[in-house]
Each structure stands twice: as C-alpha cells, then as structure tokens.
Amino acid sequence: MTKHLYRTLTWPEARARAKQGAVIIIPVAAIEQHGYHLPIDVDNVLVEHITEEAARRSEGHILTAPMIHYGFNEHNMGFPGTITVREYVFIDFCYDVAHSFVRQGFDRIVYVNGHGSNQMLCNLAARRINNTTRALAGAVAHWALAKDAVDRLRESEFPGGMAHACEFETSLYMYLKPELVEKDKITARETPSRVNAFIYDDLFGSGPVHMVNRWSRITETGVEGDPQLATPEKGYEFAECSIRNLIHFCGLFRAQIVAPERDFNHTNEQLD
C-alpha cells in the first residue's frame, strides 16, 4: 500500500513522491481550552483525523505532513491549558514548513486548519508561497469542508451556536474519542459572540466586522455555542463530509493549470 504519512517516508521515497506530484497537506491546530467538557487537544485530534484519513483514502495522491500542533491564541490565555505562538512567528513558521516542501519539488501545498484564529495567518503564509515560489498553496478550515453535512444536521441557532467547543466540535470529539468527553460537565449554551448586528461569531459565518475580544471577558466556561446538541452520529457525518471534500479539492488542485507569469511593466519592454 502506498504510504500516506509524510513522516514515514525515506528520503528517496520523498524524492519519488515529489516527482509524482503528490499534494502536500499541512495540518495546523492549537492547544487551547475547550470548556469544562473537552480536552485541550480538540483542534489537534479533529484536524489529524480528517487530514490523515483523506491521505489514506487518496491512493497516493495526497501526503499528510506532521502537524503544526500550536497556534495563535493570545486571546485565550486567560484560561489555563492554552498555549500561544506570536502571530508573526506563526506565519513565518508555517511558511518555512511549506517552503521546505517546495524546495524538494512539491508544488501543491494545502494548509488544513483546525483553529479559527490561525486561519488568516495560514492564508497569508499560503499567499507568500504563491508570491515567492513557482508552487501553488492554499489554506482551508476543516469545518468549511463539512458545510453540506452541517446544513443538513445543525440544530443550534445561527449565528453563535457553532463557534468553540460547540455542537460541531463536541460532536466530532464524541465520535473520535468518546471516552474523553466529560458529558456531565457540558454546560448550558453560551453565545457570547453575539455582540451586535456587526460583530458576531460562528464557524459558518461571522459578522462583517472582525473583532476578536479577549475570551475571558466574554465567557465563563470557555464555550461559545451549544454543546448540548452534540452527538457522535453528527460527528461522524461532519468528519466524512470534510474528508470527501478534501480529497475532491486536492484532485482539482493537482489539475489546476499554472499559467506563465508575465511582466507588463514598461521596464520589461524589449529594446530594439
């Protein structure tokens, strides 16, 4: 069977897979509080399952890299358990990892992210790859790939019902590691993100104004959303939807044509 985890390759195998044009997935997550009822590794566990399963089922087209475990989390430092990496350090780190793949000849890189505050930074790291190398890089949050299943199964209100340690994340963790969910500690819903008509937060659509407050100012438990509505059955459907869409996207990304770059500046005019 073709290896699907980058860390298990020998260096000649890594060279061969770069030559074959494997798409590299870089999973990105965070260690942070997830309320009273979930462990601090939620983002790691969810993104690891989705990215490794996608690679395993892709018949060699996708290689999943070792995960970037820590994320940008300054807003959550009021809660024990949380680890943060400064935003510029994080962007540089994510870029350097992807750039190392590009130097080997891999030319399709996807950051698959499991922590909201990482997203804009992963987007920037991907854009830096596109602006400075011949490779193509993109970034996606795994929940965005589960939208079809969420549209079908979601019971929590919008916006605010799915944001953090919520119906979505709790369902997935219940499916993947049920023994670690402290069900009796699931609290009544907290939707502190609905500040006004312009500022609100949800995994499936935030308000027009981007404003992330310090978490301890707005929540007692660390939860944002309604984990009472979580079930492992929903978690299974969310995960399968993300995995399917990730495999589909990587196929399209592999086939995406790269047109030659042009320079229309007058400084590039041929002298005759």
Ligand SMILES: [Zn+2]
């Ligand atoms: Zn999370």
